[in-house]
Amino acid sequence: MEDMSRYPLQLEGADVPMVSFKNVTKAYGSLTVLENLDLDIREGEMVSVIGPSGSGKTTVLRMLMLERIQQGVIYVNGKPITHMEKNGGLVPADDKYLRKAREPIGMCFQHFNLFPHMTALQNCMEGPVQVLGMSKRAARERSEDLLELVGMIDKKDQHPSRLSGGQQQRVAIARALAMRPKVMLFDEVTSALDPEVIGEVTNVIKKLVAEHNLTMLMVTHQMGFAKDISDRVCFFFGGKIEEQGPPEQLFDHPQKERTQQFLSAVKSAD
């Protein structure tokens, strides 16, 4: 067992990061996918995660939302989400605490994962009504505003099966935003889309970056997009951050050899 006393019960101070990974290790059985990860993300920062498949980049997002970790602590807004306080120390969080702690986080998936038996509007209202306990009227208003924001208001009564991939992904973004998250996670949200509709999704994300003070963590294969909108880019390799920095620096003057290899491989594939 790990000695938990080295991790603070919560992060305090003037400049507490919105998301903070402290010495985090994640393994599936005997396969370690992320090792001793330390990563801080400031409030309002847009961080892109790039890297070859199997580098652990998607796992970074999944640990915040879907999975338990083997070592270390993740803090969101200064509070631990993977652990809870008990008798003055940190113990692994139980399901109930975990659910509550993850409420300030929203996530969008590669395959949208909209609820197929609900309309676009019902998809957006589900969280606010069932989890936040909002009235249906208030939830409907909020959801309609968000569907307007992503340009899907005229399709609000359609089921996902009647929508294109790009449209479904935009509804999925609205659904996540309806929970008023402080942190948004985008997991390869354009990877399953036809090339001609990628723009409509990236435009929505650009709009969020420009107009909202959301903290965002995005795994992507679209280097151009990552370069355009990120404040910082992290290149993952072999379960570790190999290199990170502002997009101009990382894309135009990568320092590490592996980063250079990866970027040139991506470029020649384009």
Place this chain on the structure above:
Amino acid sequence: MMFDWRWDFTWEILPRLISATANTLLAAGAGYGIAIVLGLVLALSQRTPYRLLTLVVREFVEFIRSTPLVLQIFFVFFVGPQIGIRLSPWTSGMIAIGLHYSAYLSEVYRGGLNSVPVGQWEACSALSLSTRKTYWRIIIPQALPACFAGMGNYLVGILKDTPMLSVIGVAELMHTANAIGSESYRFLEPYTLVGIIFLLVSLPTAGLVRISEMWVRRKLGVY
């Protein structure tokens, strides 16, 4: 052998058989009601994190599925009183047949629940939906259409298995036909009528299942 069908006798016994049909439908309906609910409980309890519970339920389902229904009926009716549970033929029959089919339906539900993509669970997690709401509002409605064909098969199955209840004296169709036979020594007409009645009930049931499946799919927006 002579094949002599007596129409006067046919008309004479028809009212008795028709009123017994009501009992058959009641037995099938009540048994199915038990099976639908209990089957879901069995299926869901195999998905809890409690290993022991999962194991016990799994073995129970296998046990029920690998032993004959008629044995289970006898067991509830005749062995029950020895351990202090005294039940009427009707109650014993409903319990036995409901239990028997709940094991089969739990397998149908299990398949249906497994058919819901893992992404749906992840979306529920991402919205912080509770486990209960995840099942009731998201997973089960999507699993249902996949379960419908199997559920329909077992509805017809349970109907055809109700004659088993005649062995403990439940006055359903088969029991009544047997009684008519032993009173009059004529078996051709009662048994033929029983066959026709079963056919007349089963066929529309199967059709109704198919129609309601389409209706549910449309209602849920999944095709």
